[in-house]
Amino acid sequence: MTLTTRVLLGLVAGLGAGAAVAAYLPDYAPQIIAVAEPAGGVWLDALRMTIIPLVFALLVTGVAQAADTARAGGDAAKTLGLFAVLLVLSASFAAIATPALLALWPAPVEAAQALRASADTANGEIPPTPTIQEMVKSFIPTNPVKVAADGAMAPLVVFALVFGMAATRIAAAKRASLFGFFDAVRDTMMTLVHWVLWAAPFGVFALALVTGARTGLGAVGVLSHYVVIVSIMCLSMAVFAVILAVVFGKVPLMAFVRAMIPVEAVAISTQSSLASLPAMLETAQKLGVPDKVRGVVLPMAVALFRMTSPAGNMAVVIYVAHIYGVPLSPLVMLVGVLVAATVSLAAVGIASAVTFFTTLGPISMAMGVPMELLPLLLAVETLPDISRTIGNVTADVAVTTVAAEWSLEEDAEEELPLSAGV
Template identity: 25%
Template sequence: MNKSTPILAALPLAVLVGIFIERDAGLFGITLLSVFDFIGALFLNALKMVIVPLIMSSIIVGMSGLGTAEQLGRLGGKTIAYYTMTSLIAIVVGVFMANLIQPGVVTGDPTTVFGLNADTATIAAQLSDKTGGDVIDVFLRMIPPNIIAAAAEGQMLGLIFFSLLYGFFINKLTDINSQAQRLFFSGMFDIMLHITHLIMRFAPIGVFALVAKTVMNTGLDVFWPLAQFFITVVLGLAIHAFIILPLLLFVIGRINPVRHYSAMSAALLTAFSTASSSATLPVTMECIEKNAGVSNRISSFVLPLGATVNMDGTALYECVAALFIAQAYGLELTFATQFTIVLLALLTSIGVAGIPAASLVAIAVILGAIGLPLEGIGLILAVDRILDMLRTAVNVLSDTCGAVMIAQSEGEITSGK
């Protein structure tokens, strides 16, 4: 919560500045609006800078840690199947809610209401080029002829697929070569986390500049769609946390959802307050072993893997955010584009670091892949921190549900405390 305070404090201050300061106010011929625009662009560029190395190293480290297909065995198969299933369900819920509520659809010119700079017609043309008008094109882009060019051009789908293969086949190397590769990419991942932490230290300034710029351009009109976006995400997370996961617990695991949620309360509160599934991991493991009676063999495999690759709440949020930003530009996304968003959300949720605001990087990946400007992220920054805390709690909750269901199926669960 201490890390959240500066960002939360920046929001009302930015709104007040945007309301009471004129667009052309400035000093020495430099307007405050242009200063806010510069600072906001600098913050977004910094986020964009870490996308390729962070996503690539994260996925490679995660995949190389799974072991070979033989090493994974039955336990690994169940874990991967559960994480894939729940993430996909969360994504579908997010897409459904965004299409049902349509938080970004407004009366009048959407780019004027949201204070966006990019031209809708230009973006629509780029979007058409990106999608190719066909779902088959999505799969073609998964295997780019030049992986370096794909990364440079922002074709992240191919880079993610390549990283998944690279990480998996590290396990096929001899011990010394495999260890060298793991150490290299683990070091790269740690470095990128430090750089991301550094960037996020300036998040209050970036959020202040972007929100103040938006309010100066549009007034308070932008806050009603933003409130709808907030409600859409919260409803989607609530459906997943209080309907989907309890049903899975009861039907598949034969576990009392109320008792399980009560046993996990300490982990959920820690996840909410820190907005970091990685930081919550020790508390999660203690709750799952002591309160739910899951064996250490299950918890030590399922939970660390879940903190890396299972991000149900994040995947749901990414989809709603991408669709909201597209609606803010007045665009109606085709089935092929929405399918691309679903696929990218599923893949990038594997590569999202378990730290606060890391999903902004994943959203930047999705926007770039479907041809939307990165400036759209500025629309959601005002509510991102609170939603980050909520979606992290859902991420951790899903991990614990998977652990107890897998433990139940393996016969390695006791009654707990």
């Protein structure tokens, strides 16, 4: 039984048990909540303690990998730049579209209020929105150690990126030693995260029990609403990727759609971009992508690029802010966009259950949004994850067609001088 299945069973069992307590044993509900709430809180705190060192190590090693890719050649560097632009656009789209969609179709009011009341926030207070001056000043950490201790993710991400870029300029032996250290830190924290996630079904059960005891089965409606909202944002990236292939990759629309059918089938069944790579390579060949392009760009896309990650993660954080009534100013949204695009590079290649916290934790912290609902949302992540994978594999093939078009244009330019000489 997979972790996702066990967590989902923990969620269902917890909500059912909590709803039963609320319906049939209301006099005992306070005592049961008093036991389950700290148990779930301890598990959530254990997960939180891994976020800072894991994200920092992932960003430093990610910068090193990106630098090596850029040095591999002009086409690779150009494709890497395309990845960066698309990730920012992905997060920006969700930052605009998700609040608009929630304004048209908000979460069920009573269930959302009950779900919010069931979560343990800091004294029940909504974090204040910082001023523009405070936000701009906070990007440069005067004390990186204090920033990490305080959990201020935006300046920590900036420091990690600058640190990683500076490390690529030192002597090769020292660079290898330093990146080897952060590789070890990353692997160690990943092991610790897997230990914590082993207990996820029990932690989610405890948290869901508290939620069910306080809200009854009303939480089911909110979670279903959440799944639809996030899935829409992820599938929108798939549509955007199709447009990218048609307009910039110059692939006929129906030819691209037909060629993607086997890839989407593998993506839906496996929920893994890596497992879909062989099907993507075959599809790229059918679309006429040269071997030299698809052999480089597709593996690079699988290793470094998840188109739906910024959009889906921004949608999750904005949805949680919607539940809590946390105001998100344009500047806070901008910070969220930058952090979402950056951490998506760091989390590529990690299992979905781990990625969920590795990416959402920094975004939530940077935007001042509570994290207490994330374990419950993880339990239903298997449903939006299908949409995430569909969007990712579609985008991977789309950027490969764009890179192929660039390659054809460069080959044509190289042939022109030769023709003129003849």
